[in-house]
Amino acid sequence: MSANLINLLIEATGQTLYMVAISTLLGTLFGLPLGTFLATSQRGELLSAPWINKVLGLVVNATRSVPFIILVVAIIPFTRLVAGTSIGTTAAIVPLTLAAVPFIARLVENAIREVDSGLIEAARAMGATPIQIIRKVLIPEALPGITLGLTLAVVSLIGYSAMVGAVGGEGLGDLGIRYGYQRFMPEVMAIVVVILIVLVQLVQSIGEWIAAKVDKRAPKGRGE
Amino acid sequence: MTERNRDAASISFEAVGKAFAKPGGGTVHALEDVSLRVEPGSITGIIGRSGAGKSTLLRMVNGLERPTSGRVLLGAHDVGTARGRALRDIRRDVGMIFQHFNLLASRTVAGNIAMPLEIAGVAKSEITARVAELVERVGLSQQANRYPAELSGGQKQRVGIARALATKPKVLLSDEATSALDPETTQTVLSLLKDINRDLGLTVLLITHEMAVVRDIASHVAVIDGGRIVEHGPTHDVFIAPKHATTRSFLSGVTGVKLPAFVKSRLQNTPSEGGEEVIRVTFFGQHATDPMLAKLTGELGIEVNILAGAVEEIGSHPFGNLLVSLPAARGEEARRYLQDHNLNTEVLGYVG
Numbered sequence: 001m002s003a004n005l006i007n008l009l010i011e012a013t014g015q016t017l018y019m020v021a022i023s024t025l026l027g028t029l030f031g032l033p034l035g036t037f038l039a040t041s042q043r044g045e046l047l048s049a050p051w052i053n054k055v056l057g058l059v060v061n062a063t064r065s066v067p068f069i070i071l072v073v074a075i076i077p078f079t080r081l082v083a084g085t086s087i088g089t090t091a092a093i094v095p096l097t098l099a100a101v102p103f104i105a106r107l108v109e110n111a112i113r114e115v116d117s118g119l120i121e122a123a124r125a126m127g128a129t130p131i132q133i134i135r136k137v138l139i140p141e142a143l144p145g146i147t148l149g150l151t152l153a154v155v156s157l158i159g160y161s162a163m164v165g166a167v168g169g170e171g172l173g174d175l176g177i178r179y180g181y182q183r184f185m186p187e188v189m190a191i192v193v194v195i196l197i198v199l200v201q202l203v204q205s206i207g208e209w210i211a212a213k214v215d216k217r218a219p220k221g222r223g224e
Numbered sequence: 225m226t227e228r229n230r231d232a233a234s235i236s237f238e239a240v241g242k243a244f245a246k247p248g249g250g251t252v253h254a255l256e257d258v259s260l261r262v263e264p265g266s267i268t269g270i271i272g273r274s275g276a277g278k279s280t281l282l283r284m285v286n287g288l289e290r291p292t293s294g295r296v297l298l299g300a301h302d303v304g305t306a307r308g309r310a311l312r313d314i315r316r317d318v319g320m321i322f323q324h325f326n327l328l329a330s331r332t333v334a335g336n337i338a339m340p341l342e343i344a345g346v347a348k349s350e351i352t353a354r355v356a357e358l359v360e361r362v363g364l365s366q367q368a369n370r371y372p373a374e375l376s377g378g379q380k381q382r383v384g385i386a387r388a389l390a391t392k393p394k395v396l397l398s399d400e401a402t403s404a405l406d407p408e409t410t411q412t413v414l415s416l417l418k419d420i421n422r423d424l425g426l427t428v429l430l431i432t433h434e435m436a437v438v439r440d441i442a443s444h445v446a447v448i449d450g451g452r453i454v455e456h457g458p459t460h461d462v463f464i465a466p467k468h469a470t471t472r473s474f475l476s477g478v479t480g481v482k483l484p485a486f487v488k489s490r491l492q493n494t495p496s497e498g499g500e501e502v503i504r505v506t507f508f509g510q511h512a513t514d515p516m517l518a519k520l521t522g523e524l525g526i527e528v529n530i531l532a533g534a535v536e537e538i539g540s541h542p543f544g545n546l547l548v549s550l551p552a553a554r555g556e557e558a559r560r561y562l563q564d565h566n567l568n569t570e571v572l573g574y575v576g
């Protein structure tokens with residue numbers, strides 16, 4: 001394997017990590033509050049705002065039902081507006097983030113809904129405000145679940161990032177298509193796939209390790 | 225401790241009603257026309273069957289539930305109408321403990337106890353000092369840095385109690401706090417509650433479905449049935465002369481004094497010629513029943529059969545409970561004699 005090819009692979013891995021890292025970061029930045037709001041704003045809940053909850057839920061569902069490759073193309077004008085350009089690796093972060101936000105929001109929502117309602121009750125009895133309940137009870141108690149959710153999101157984003165070649169985004173997926181498929185170099189395709197497998201494996205293991213670290217509940221099976 | 229002499233708060237329910245909308249339409253009247261004054265500094269037990277409205281009543285004291293009619297007063301504050309800031313201030317004056325502890329799994333023992341103080345905006349250094357004092361108070365100094373998952377049920381409830389006391393409340397609410405614990409642990413938790421009531425002088429309002437809990441720590445008791453208070457008063461008065469059938473059935477559970485099956489199966493509502501009357505005799509304090517029953521035979525010539533009996537303690541006073549049978553023809557006379565000597569009687573029925 002030529003030194004040139006090795007450089008290309010290293011560079012592409014870097015680009016993939018860059019896209020995934022930034023879109024995960026931005027996705028969490030928006031997805032965490034959105035998911036928290038979705039989990040606490042139904043009728044009678046902490047932030048009770050049933051109508052906003054419904055509308056946001058619809059938007060989230062709509063975004064999530066658009067296939068990623070169509071989303072990438074459909075939002076090109078928006079991408080240009082935000083990133084200044086509609087092609088290239090940085091531009092690709094825009095659709096990745098847009099896909100990540102609703103995905104992460106739903107994962108966060110689920111994790112927060114798992115929190116025992118007795119804890120919310122206890123906090124209310126202490127005189128906590130809704131914001132205090134979210135910050136001191138819901139998020140810390142949901143943290144193991146949120147961590148696993150984010151792990152899942154990162155893994156999905158690694159997969160999505162392979163599709164952004166369509167708008168000139170680079171990275172492992174793009175390299176695999178251009179060299180492995182268009183230039184008939186199946187060994188490049190194979191290496192790309194191996195790197196992706198290793199990346200996903202790594203992310204999964206790290207995610208599970210962190211989740212276990214922050215999880216102070218009794219181990220499953222030991223029970224109360 | 226430096227917390228003595230804080231004025232305990234009184235809790236008053238004034239004609240309180242609570243209706244819930246049923247999911248499928250219609251309403252459930254969880255509470256109806258409940259009036260009750262909880263003595264400041266008392267340990268008051270509310271006892272009732274499942275669904276009687278105990279939790280609903282208790283949760284009104286800190287505004288977790290609002291009355292649909294009537295008023296709930298905590299000291300001078302109307303809890304039912306308090307909102308926002310005012311309600312949160314009231315809640316800091318009321319500690320609460322729960323059947324399933326409701327501790328944060330993500331926080332250590334110390335972290336859980338610190339929680340109400342953080343919420344109240346107390347300074348860090350002050351929190352540390354107060355938490356140390358509280359873990360000491362409930363005997364968990366060794367466990368301060370452990371997580372709830374590493375504690376036994378009794379230890380968890382101690383954390384719950386320490387947490388409830390953190391903001392130096394005037395009232396402590398307990399919703400079936402010992403129902404998830406074994407009998408031995410229950411005793412240690414109850415005696416902790418008793419100590420706290422004595423040392424800090426706060427009002428304790430606890431709900432339970434076990435008369436044993438009332439017997440062991442409550443100075444006052446209210447019996448709730450179908451959303452109404454059917455009986456209330458000082459515990460010994462209620463134990464000695466229960467007026468309502470629900471109270472009696474709870475009491476027979478706790479005293480363990482039950483009619484033998486062979487008598488129970490033959491029990492009738494009306495006396496028959498030459499039959500026997502079955503009565504329950506209860507007494508409080510130092511009255512000795514044996515001489516009483518012996519005198520009944522000696523002085524009046526009435527033969528008494530003892531069917532079952534026990535003496536136990538309620539708030540450190542002996543409480544006796546006897547089931548006896550005697551000739552129905554002389555029942556009236558015998559009961560008057562016993563009542564004249566400060567023993568309570570209740571006719572359970574007749575056997576032929």
Ligand SMILES: Nc1ncnc2c1ncn2[C@@H]1O[C@H](COP(=O)(O)OP(=O)(O)OP(=O)(O)O)[C@@H](O)[C@H]1O
Nearest residue numbers: 244245252254272273274275276277278279280281
């Ligand atoms: N949020 C609610 N919505 C509708 N009905 C309710 C609600 N809370 C309580 N109820 C009803 O009110 C009645 C009293 O309930 P409550 O929880 O006060 O009973 P309880 O005496 O505490 O019973 P348990 O011993 O089972 O805890 C029940 O019929 C219950 O179904």
Ligand SMILES: [Mg+2]
Nearest residue numbers: 278279280399
């Ligand atoms: Mg209840």
